[in-house]
Amino acid sequence: MNAKAQKAKGCGIEPAYYDAVTQAIRSEAVKVLKEGAVSAVIGYLPGRRKSAAVPAVVTTEEEAGRLIFSPACVNNLSLYLTKAKKGILPGGKIGIVAKGCDLRALAGLMGESQIKRDDLFIIGINCAGVQGAVAAGNGQLTEASIAKKCRECTAHTPEGVDFVAGTLPHLDGLTPLEAEELARIEAMPQAERWAYWKEQFSRCIRCMACRQVCPFCYCEQCLCDKNRPQAVESSPRPAGNTAWHIVRAMHLAGRCAGCAECERSCPMDIPLNLLNRRMAQELKELYDYEASMAPQEKGPLNQYKEDDDQSFIK
Amino acid sequence: MHAEQVKHDFEPKVVAFVCTWCTYAGADLAGTSRMQYPPNVRVLKFPCTGRIDPVFILRAFQKGADGVLVSGCHPGDCHYMAGNFHARRRFAAFRALLDFVGVDLNRLQFSWVSAAEGGKWVEVVTELTERVRGMGPMKEFKELELEEQWSASLSTPELKAAYDSIT
DSSP states (O other): OOHHHHHHHOOOOOHHHHHHHHHHHHHHHHHHHHHTSOSEEEEEEEOSSTTOEEEEEEOSHHHHTTOOOOTTOOOOGGGGGSGGGTTSSOSSOEEEEEOHHHHHHHHHHHHTTSSOGGGEEEEEEOOOOOBOSSOOSSSOOOTTTBOHHHHTOSOOSOOSOSEEESOOOOOOOOOOHHHHHHHHHHHSOHHHHHHHHHHHHHTOOOOOHHHHTOTTOOOSSOGGGOTTTTSSOOSSSHHHHHHHHHHHHHHHTTTOOOOOHHHHHOTTOOOHHHHHHHHHHHHHHHHOOOOOSSOOSSOTTSOOOTTOOOTTBO | OOOOOOOOSOOOOEEEEEETTTHHHHHHHHHHTTOOOOTTEEEEEESOGGGOOHHHHHHHHHTTOSEEEEEEOOTTOOTTSSHHHHHHHHHHHHHHHHHHHTOOGGGEEEEEOOTTOHHHHHHHHHHHHHHHHHHOOOHHHHHHHHHHHOOSOOOSHHHHHHHHHHO
């Protein structure tokens, strides 16, 4: 299929679908706040600019009545439950709006004992997809504007939530661009792969947006901020950049939920999710582990079997 | 008394991260048994392979190592019961990551060497050293490090010549 035909095909998501989800979220959020079942709901409010959305913690029914869900609701809200962002939530049970990928992050945080299921009221969304980092168009979800992660999403339908918002519309199968890119890089000769990543990492400005936006980067002191001894150089230069991205990918191996927030928030357009996906793929092959919407007691690197593969060890 | 030393054009730096209970004792045994092995290897002692962070390996490569060896107790022999089992999974994942980023895995060797295996230590170290010698210096990470120290763009022929003279 040529590019033009692909564009013409579109995603065909009706705005009515988003309206229905928005209404469902509003009524449920208002209900649980009124009942006093939760002290706050983390959701999305309309942004200042047209067809924008911003994450928000709402505590009153009036505010809850303004919650929305639109293709611009890209953020993974589970971030606000971690200790890295402590102090922004009131105590007590918290309601949270979660897409499928956010649910996997919530499950991962539960598995790491960072949050408790009993402290949450999860409003799951039957999610058709959200926009990519540089969204084109008028706030509609089209094949041109949909996020790469959503093109090959396996988590459209939420599982194990307290309330499900919306019904999933018909979704066209889209070409898995990210999987194709991953396969292309893996097929490169080793020296070419190094050159590719060297170029990508050289753009990094070490703004640490990828770390700040990641629900799993909740350490109160990051290894990469430490000096004496310094593990990773902290200035935006080639050696430190490469080390930082390798360390980041390694620390997320077996934990990453695949929400691709790191890649979305990257101002230098570094394809960080490719690293995450490569690690996820490897851990699936080696230890049959996949991020899921149900909490798992231990990640693949926190457990072992006596007969694990050791063909690489002499 | 000593075997004749062969002169090589390139002497690789090999950093060995070893566990204190098995491989360090194994290397010690090789020494007390007067076995000969390449002096290129620098041994760093850790409590356990489970303590060896992938960051150490990166750091070694960045700071000039041409090859890295990670060695510890055989599975089931860990002094801390499970340290090497955890390390095994971690390094399997780390190898995949390095490979994806484009690092030649022939420069990175993992092994199990027990306190009784002085001979195996000699064999592992010799094999890695000779393999890395054949591959030449590890340029990739060192180039990054050099670029790190170089603060201006190479805009003039003089700067270019100066830069070339340090690489």
